[in-house]
Amino acid sequence: MPRIGEIATYSLSDNIVGPAFMNAFNYEAIPDPTHGRVNYVDKATAQRLNLTYGSGETFILRADHTTMLSGAVQAGIVSGSFPARHTELTSPFLTFGICHNLVEHGPQSGRRKGEIDILEGVNDQGPNTATLHTSAGCTMPASRSQTGTALQNDCNVAVNSNAGCGVRMPTANSYGPSFNSNGGGWYAVERTTSFIKIWFWPRNSGSVPSDVRNGGSSVNTGNWGTPTAYFPNSQCDLNSHYQENNIIINLTFCGDWAGNAYGSSGYPSSCVDYVNKNPSAFAHAYFDFASLRVYT
Numbered sequence: 001m002p003r004i005g006e007i008a009t010y011s012l013s014d015n016i017v018g019p020a021f022m023n024a025f026n027y028e029a030i031p032d033p034t035h036g037r038v039n040y041v042d043k044a045t046a047q048r049l050n051l052t053y054g055s056g057e058t059f060i061l062r063a064d065h066t067t068m069l070s071g072a073v074q075a076g077i078v079s080g081s082f083p084a085r086h087t088e089l090t091s092p093f094l095t096f097g098i099c100h101n102l103v104e105h106g107p108q109s110g111r112r113k114g115e116i117d118i119l120e121g122v123n124d125q126g127p128n129t130a131t132l133h134t135s136a137g138c139t140m141p142a143s144r145s146q147t148g149t150a151l152q153n154d155c156n157v158a159v160n161s162n163a164g165c166g167v168r169m170p171t172a173n174s175y176g177p178s179f180n181s182n183g184g185g186w187y188a189v190e191r192t193t194s195f196i197k198i199w200f201w202p203r204n205s206g207s208v209p210s211d212v213r214n215g216g217s218s219v220n221t222g223n224w225g226t227p228t229a230y231f232p233n234s235q236c237d238l239n240s241h242y243q244e245n246n247i248i249i250n251l252t253f254c255g256d257w258a259g260n261a262y263g264s265s266g267y268p269s270s271c272v273d274y275v276n277k278n279p280s281a282f283a284h285a286y287f288d289f290a291s292l293r294v295y296t
Contacts, residue, residue: 008190008220008221010218010296011217013296021052027042034256035254035255036254037272038252058288059289063286068279069275113243114241114242117129122258123176128168130166130198145230162256196230198228198230199227209223215291253275
């Protein structure tokens, strides 16, 4: 693995574009581990309800935005959830090419093996925050080379109400309505035994590296400049806190995080009651991926 400051060249190992998403991920019909008002469904159900579909350079993952629920119904709004079918401990880098995206809650991975939140937020509240969640004994230095702003430095899920060690991105168009109105952008992650780095480039930005924009057969992260979020191993043994990770794409409503934030949203009643009675409010709660490329 490259050390900090070294030029790192990686070769394309997975190129998932448009309809290829349908078979590149498993569908998990499971209860929401964050206790949200959702009912994750299997592939057949997701396709029958038109919650997932792809063509060309477009793949959509969305929630049901037509079904009104009653308080007696245990299942919530249905959504697809896709942990990757392959887990690669040695995959240090992946890049997301995202066209349009309004996200209620972003990708997650199991915290027992460490979680890297690449794109995550509540409602329309930008900008994006990139966060690590780990077991005890993993902290980040207060000063590090990144363009984002550190919010917490202890990554331990048992402290700070499970806030993790988040980094708020400097650009408002990294998440939510401003992200969508700008036509999306690129997210990229580099994972090694020495560090985890996350970059974000808005669409049409002149700073997008050519190998990211073009999605070629190789990339050189040494040419990408200062990362948006930088998590070094100087105070955290990343090798022991992170094992093989799945890539997970999911939406959730209410639950442990957004549900607790609902009181300050300005909307009436409870979060669950609002979700039950206002499915049309989630017509724009969907992912639109152009591509997902993994380089090793």
